[in-house]
Amino acid sequence: MAKVELKKPIVDEISASIKDAQSVVLVDYRGLTVEQDTKLRKNLREAGITYKVYKNTFMNFAFKGTAFEGLAPYLEGPSAVAISTEDATAPARVLSEFAKTADKLEIKAGVVEGTLYDAKGMAAIANIPSREVLISKLLGSLQSPVTNFARVLNQLAEKGGASACAAPEAAPAE
Numbered sequence: 001m002a003k004v005e006l007k008k009p010i011v012d013e014i015s016a017s018i019k020d021a022q023s024v025v026l027v028d029y030r031g032l033t034v035e036q037d038t039k040l041r042k043n044l045r046e047a048g049i050t051y052k053v054y055k056n057t058f059m060n061f062a063f064k065g066t067a068f069e070g071l072a073p074y075l076e077g078p079s080a081v082a083i084s085t086e087d088a089t090a091p092a093r094v095l096s097e098f099a100k101t102a103d104k105l106e107i108k109a110g111v112v113e114g115t116l117y118d119a120k121g122m123a124a125i126a127n128i129p130s131r132e133v134l135i136s137k138l139l140g141s142l143q144s145p146v147t148n149f150a151r152v153l154n155q156l157a158e159k160g161g162a163s164a165c166a167a168p169e170a171a172p173a174e
Contacts, residue, residue, distance in 0.1 A: 031104030
């Protein structure tokens with residue numbers, strides 16, 4: 001079998017995994033211990049992120065003609081790829097959090113929702129809360145005024161309603 005025939009399935013595998021991806025992040029994993037790498041893979045798997053090590057040339061072929069083509073210049077040295085199809089900021093968040101304990105892990109670059117970011121840009125993306133957290137904060141801020149209004153109405157009801165709050169009327173003359 002020709003070498004090209006052996007490599008095509010790997011390129012197709014990468015292409016299939018990035019087809020519906022919201023974000024793709026490249027990292028340099030050099031210097032990680034086996035224990036650290038195992039823990040990193042576990043953290044990424046729990047967050048629903050695909051993490052694999054591929055040859056740079058395979059990734060380069062898979063990225064051509066896609067929104068991730070801008071990552072080609074960052075395919076130098078050992079590279080691993082983290083791919084998320086659900087939460088666009090999850091790979092950056094998980095990798096950045098893990099890099100605090102494993103200083104050898106280095107985020108090279110990434111594409112989040114079609115925009116290319118370098119290492120500094122990915123660090124900024126990592127600080128964005130997840131979509132679920134943002135939605136819960138929004139709902140909390142929307143719910144707060146309604147809750148406060150309900151409390152005021154409840155306090156009025158406990159005091160005897162609106163008539164108790166009104167000024168007492170003068171007694172009719174006889």
